[in-house]
Amino acid sequence: MDSEDRLLTPGEVAALFRVDPKTVTRWxxxxxxxxxxxxGGHRRFRESEVKxxxxxxxxxGAGGGGGGGAGAGSDHH
Amino acid sequence: MDSEDRLLTPGEVAALFRVDPKTVTRWxxxxxxxxxxxxGGHRRFRESEVKxxxxxxxxxGAGGGGGGGAGAGSDHH
DNA sequence: TACGAATGGGGTAATTCGGGGT
DNA sequence: CCTGTCCGAATTACCCCATTCG
Numbered sequence: 001m002d003s004e005d006r007l008l009t010p011g012e013v014a015a016l017f018r019v020d021p022k023t024v025t026r027w028x029x030x031x032x033x034x035x036x037x038x039x040g041g042h043r044r045f046r047e048s049e050v051k052x053x054x055x056x057x058x059x060x061g062a063g064g065g066g067g068g069g070a071g072a073g074s075d076h077h
Numbered sequence: 078m079d080s081e082d083r084l085l086t087p088g089e090v091a092a093l094f095r096v097d098p099k100t101v102t103r104w105x106x107x108x109x110x111x112x113x114x115x116x117g118g119h120r121r122f123r124e125s126e127v128k129x130x131x132x133x134x135x136x137x138g139a140g141g142g143g144g145g146g147a148g149a150g151s152d153h154h
Numbered sequence: 155t156a157c158g159a160a161t162g163g164g165g166t167a168a169t170t171c172g173g174g175g176t
Numbered sequence: 177c178c179t180g181t182c183c184g185a186a187t188t189a190c191c192c193c194a195t196t197c198g
Contacts, residue, residue, distance in 0.1 A: 018084035096179075117171095
């Protein structure tokens with residue numbers, strides 16, 4: 001089972017989270033995400049790690065993609 | 078296929094709805110809209126999700142890839 | 155080797171978070 | 177029931193420049 005761990009650059013992760021590349025670097029410094037360092041000192045992140053964060057740490061979302069959209073039901077007040 | 082979902086910040090969504098960022102946060106807390114949290118604790122919203130809410134409560138398709146649906150409107154008090 | 159683009163580090167401003175109360 | 181505002185604290189975003197990457 002060789003998991004294909006694609007390495008992502010801070011800019012890639014930043015675009016995924018809609019944050020600044022500097023912020024992603026800060027997460028690695030805080031130990032909130034695994035980081036692989038290049039000989040030069042730059043950081044690289046595993047796609048598996050990032051994807052897991054994006055999906056949400058908690059399973060069983062609310063409602064779950066049944067209908068999909070949010071609040072799609074009849075809303076009468 | 079492209080699951081391109083632009084993430085919006087609470088301030089962006091708040092400006093779209095003409096409400097305070099705090100109110101948007103409250104919607105997410107109530108489960109009325111799906112929210113992705115950054116390792117830092119800040120929330121990000123999907124443009125697809127927000128756009129649908131803006132157009133009206135008509136739902137149906139899960140918009141672009143959102144997969145994450147937050148609550149099917151069926152339940153209501 | 156040189157070059158363009160991105161990254162890292164530090165510091166400061168803006169935004170967001172969470173709870174409480176109108 | 178829902179929203180807008182207050183407070184303190186945390187996180188994030190943008191500025192600079194030197195170094196690294198491909």
